Amino acid sequence: MTTIGFVGLGNMGGPMAANLVAAGHTVCGLDLSPDARARLKEAGGKPVESVAEAVSSADVVVTMLPAGTHVRKVYGGDAGILANARPGTLMIDSSTIDVDSARAVAKEAAGAGMAMVDAPVSGGVAGAAGGTLTFMVGGPDDAFEAAKPYLEIMGKTIVHAGGPGNGQAAKICNNMLLGISMIGVCEAFVLAERLGLDHQKLYDISSTASGQCWSLTSYCPVPGPVETSPANRDYQPGFAAAMMLKDLKLAQEAASASGASTPLGAEASALYNLFCNQGEADTDFSGIIRFLRGAETA
Numbered sequence: 001m002t003t004i005g006f007v008g009l010g011n012m013g014g015p016m017a018a019n020l021v022a023a024g025h026t027v028c029g030l031d032l033s034p035d036a037r038a039r040l041k042e043a044g045g046k047p048v049e050s051v052a053e054a055v056s057s058a059d060v061v062v063t064m065l066p067a068g069t070h071v072r073k074v075y076g077g078d079a080g081i082l083a084n085a086r087p088g089t090l091m092i093d094s095s096t097i098d099v100d101s102a103r104a105v106a107k108e109a110a111g112a113g114m115a116m117v118d119a120p121v122s123g124g125v126a127g128a129a130g131g132t133l134t135f136m137v138g139g140p141d142d143a144f145e146a147a148k149p150y151l152e153i154m155g156k157t158i159v160h161a162g163g164p165g166n167g168q169a170a171k172i173c174n175n176m177l178l179g180i181s182m183i184g185v186c187e188a189f190v191l192a193e194r195l196g197l198d199h200q201k202l203y204d205i206s207s208t209a210s211g212q213c214w215s216l217t218s219y220c221p222v223p224g225p226v227e228t229s230p231a232n233r234d235y236q237p238g239f240a241a242a243m244m245l246k247d248l249k250l251a252q253e254a255a256s257a258s259g260a261s262t263p264l265g266a267e268a269s270a271l272y273n274l275f276c277n278q279g280e281a282d283t284d285f286s287g288i289i290r291f292l293r294g295a296e297t298a
Helices: 013-022 034-042 051-055 068-075 099-111 124-130 141-154 166-194 199-206 241-258 263-280 285-297
Strands: 003-007 026-030 060-063 090-093 115-118 133-138 155-162
Touching: 003 013, 003 051, 013 026, 013 034, 013 060, 013 124, 013 141, 026 034, 026 051, 060 068, 060 141, 068 090, 068 099, 090 099, 090 141, 099 115, 099 166, 115 141, 115 166, 124 133, 133 141, 133 166, 141 155, 155 166, 166 199, 166 241, 166 263, 166 285, 241 263, 241 285, 263 285
Parallel strands: 003 026, 003 060, 060 090, 090 115, 133 155
Antiparallel strands: 115 133
């Protein structure tokens, strides 16, 4: 079995690492949180204290970090992954970051003799725990084929989106669409409430009509119609509003840099920014319906 260095054992990285352990791999995991390292140990992994310790004997390195600045820092410099891993080590970055950072780090990895893919995910904490994530993968064909067996342990759907950075491009486009569609679904339910239309009745109609979408049928923002949706848990996060805002901002940065027109993406970003600034950053992103109800009566 393979020795895997895993850097970033948070809400997503921790369960992903645990699935690699369960598949029989040796996982040396690093995180700033002692609790996260302890959870890896309980799962059968090996917690370590430094990047060098995590990657020096690894065949594969997986990273799951908050932002592009963290990825650049962890991979670069004398104490970073590229300086301490063996030539030929496969690098998989599953962070959601800006496209420019992904491509810059991939170029550095290639220069150091490492194969690398950017492989951000969709599916939330439940998908990470269940091994059902969707991976959007950018990188050379040979690196994708090398990474695929490990991604298949952690996910259900693995899509090669193209060259370096294209995984990140796919992720931010998808999540911009998700943010926009969730706001649309929430607005429809808010309007239905004012018009005296029952939540379940609207769901029964729209889920089988032209309004059907994932935000409605898999993640319905009102309690009742979809048992597994966060709306039935007082909007405890499967995917926090702060994370949605992060992705929407990445999409707007990319749109600005590329000259793309994304007016609905810009409006979604502005609305989620207001929602988070009201103290709702840790609320599930579908909870924005509560903000929209307030805006309607303001």
